[in-house]
Amino acid sequence: MLKNYLKIALKVLKRNRFYTFVSLFGISFTLMVLMLSTAFIDNELGANRPLSNKDRILVVSGMGMKKWQRETNTTIDTIYRNDSTILDTTIIETPIVGNSQSSSSSQLGYDFCKEHILPMQSPEMISLFVPQRQIEVYPNNARLELSTCMVDANYWKIFDFDFVEGQPFGESSIENQSHHTVLTEEAAGKYFGAQDSYLNRELVWGHDVYKIVGIIKEPNTSSFVVQGDAFMPVTNLPDHALNYGYGYFGGCNVALLAKDGASGESMTAELKQIENNTEMKDGFDILYLWEKDITDLYAWPIIGSQDTRSGNKFLMILFGVLILFLIIPTFNLINLNITRILERSSEIGVRKAFGARTDHLLIQFLFENIVLTFLGGLLGLVFTFFAMRWFNKAQILEGTHLEFNSTVFGISLLITLFFGICSGLFPAWKMAGKEIAVAIKNSRI
Amino acid sequence: MISVNNLSKSYFTDTLETLALNNITLHIEKGEFVSIMGPSGCGKSTLLNMIGLLDSPTEGVIRIEGQEFRHKKEKELARYRNQNLGFIFQSFHLISDLPVIDNVELPLLYRGTSARERRHKAEEALAQVELSHRIFHYPNQLSGGQRQRVAIARAIVGNPTILMADEPTGNLDSVLGDEVMKILMDLNQENNVTIVMVTHDENMAQKTHRIIRLYDGNLVN
Incomplete structure (x- = not known):
């Protein structure tokens, strides 16, 4: 079954070239920025x-x-002595x-x-x-x-x-x-x-x-x-x-x-x-x-400010920015995935008519997303390699030397994969749960 | 084989209820080839979808081989469709990204059949519709008639006892339509497959054992 899914996944990627380009670019670029950011943070704040x-x-x-x-x-006391007033302040x-x-x-x-x-x-x-x-x-x-x-x-x-x-x-x-x-x-x-x-x-x-x-x-x-x-x-x-x-x-x-x-x-x-x-x-x-x-x-x-301990706040802001950076392309991917899956309404209807369960379809679409994310990850790896070389050579921030960190890459890939899965899960779940008659009726074929 | 009792189907919007099928009762025998006819919008495809367990009725009961499906879970319905029913659609609904052989293998994929057996059975089904030479072609490389034959091969690859055909000749010219009809009749006669076919074409309907006529969601005697 996985072979069939892989075949479909690659075909879909080839068929919708613009969608594939946008998705792959989004994933690889996100991954590259994540890698550069984490390498930069590691460079600056790591225990090196x-x-x-x-x-x-x-x-x-x-x-x-x-x-x-x-x-x-000020307290003023008035004292009368010998017919005269004395002030005691x-x-x-x-x-x-x-x-x-x-x-x-x-x-x-x-x-x-x-x-x-x-x-x-x-x-x-x-x-x-x-x-x-x-x-x-x-x-x-x-x-x-x-x-x-x-x-x-x-x-x-x-x-x-x-x-x-x-x-x-x-x-x-x-x-x-x-x-x-x-x-x-x-x-x-x-x-x-x-x-x-x-x-x-x-x-x-x-x-x-x-x-x-x-x-x-x-x-x-x-x-x-x-x-x-x-x-x-x-x-x-x-x-x-x-x-x-x-x-x-x-x-x-x-x-x-x-x-x-x-x-x-x-x-x-x-x-x-x-x-x-x-x-x-x-x-x-x-x-x-x-x-x-x-x-x-x-x-x-x-x-x-000088009299506050702001390191944790700084790290939280940094973490928040990174999450935001991941969430925005994730929403874009969800949007793209919905459009892409809607185009495949007929396929969903037919698969269900012939016995596919909702979980079969969910797995299929998630598998496709994982393939896409994996390809994006490979591209991201290449982009990161060249971007780091350029960054280190150009010395944009003097003294900064970014190093490729395989752990960071692994974590970044996992994060991207997680968001890739999330971006596929919602549209896949939405479409997989659709009534068969409606899915077939709404198809554009 | 198939018994439909007091079947109704309504579609609801916020303010409107549209009655697509009204209190339909009918019975189809095993091995029967039945056609459903009627003007556009009379509920033919809706009825076929109900019988094929692709849609659920608002009221009424459908029994196939004595089994009732009102309270069955999605999983059980999927398994039943996979093992007992085959579908042919007017627009073929082949998966354009897969070659013919993979399209035909589709029902077996959800049955857990081994890859080798899937391949063998799909080749047999394609041979039955005389398309053995096209197994690695993609749907867009085939004519309309060939596509519908692939769709028939897909419908019969799992040896279903019932075939649901929704205007199978509707997108074909008369020659290709006759070809497809002949395959369906052969399947019915030689393999004793029960066929329920929706059609607009009176000539095609006349070739079947019985015609069920619908008008405005009602059965016409």
Whole structure:
């Protein structure tokens, strides 16, 4: 029977070429976009190097302080003494919690981190780093702009970069303010030109000379915590770049690595304690830390404000958009399928007259849809392959490298198949349940 | 063989009831070749559809070989049609995407017959209507007469005891019509198949054992 169904399915596809084209294009294009989207999400938010530990990482990317508005109550007491009136005035200021009068925010100061964050007990490891400082260097008298990330020794343990050669600088480099640097392959190529090895070569920044101790692959993700062309010991930064404003603010971020996946909450709780226990300065009433996971950080510039954790919301919106993207072509497919099946009213009537049950017809039409979806899936695979190649080559989003993921393809194909079946089920069920006499009478043959 | 008692069929819209068949009672013997005649819209095809279990009556009872079908499930009706009834339609209703042989195999497909046996029986049925040389042709490669012969082969491939023919010669010229009629008469005489045929053609009807006449949904004596 399946052979008969397959024969019919292929014949129907060949007969209605326009319908087949529209359906196949819809399915393959949907699949391609799904594949590209999921590859992009995996590229950006997946647990890939150097963010293999992403589920255990919290980043404190900044802090803020707020001063509440004050309600002023003035009490005047009048006293008569020796035939004269004496006024006794009492003024009481009460803060109105929640009504901000002024606020100030920044990244964290190096000294604040050393005093308040580094002593934390709940994380397994803490790294202090200053991300995304632009510098200018002049290889062969040509200007080259590099993005630096000034890091400590733990940074390399929390973020597992892929070293092409050499190794990260360690604790002694931090303590000794050594002029060591780790460059990305691309930055090294730009600075030195293509070389077999860049180790022990020297990069000149201003009056300082930095020795190349390691070369890393560019991370795929655009997350700013791991972005940079050159990574240098954080202790090489002058104090004014590390500490400014109120004694708490500065240029630092902190990455906290949880002991395991479940201990993120204890880190959050300990950060809350820091917020509550830190002495307020300059009349501010509260201090708060922007503590985010890797997804929050990604979502932050897209949908969130700085003081909200918006990663889950972001993922839900993303998921919703993907579902919407699947539902629209599904409705189109349902529409097309209804038209297509209506054209086959005679066939349905005849099959039923000769003994086909409703379930026979349902299976037949679903089988046809599965064949169509399968063909669309194959086409989608080809489209995805070429689209990814083009996307990676064109570098539309700098640093993004999409990789084909067979699991993602399998899941995408299953999702498409599911929607393919859904799009066929409704019209098939509707037509299969039609009275035979009506189906034959309404046929166009 | 077939007994129809007080059969009525009405079609309903929101405001209107149309009576297609009114209180029909008739009996058809085993091996009988009966034609149903009447003007357009008198309910001939509706009656044939009822007898062929393709449609359900509003009132009344149909018994075939003593079996009543009023409360049968769709599954049971499908099985009965598949094993006992054959259908021939005016417009042939062949599946244009399938070659002749697959069209003829269709009833056996729903019987769970093996592919080899299906093929064998379909070839036999096609030989009976003298179309053995056309088995891999598609319906659109055949003439009207050949298409109707394929439809007859499809109707008889499962050895039904009753054939329902809805104007089988209606789309054919007189020569081809005679050819088809001859095949039906042979089937009736040689295989003792009971045939109920709707026709407009008085000459064709005269060749059958009995004519049932309908007018405005009523049986005319």
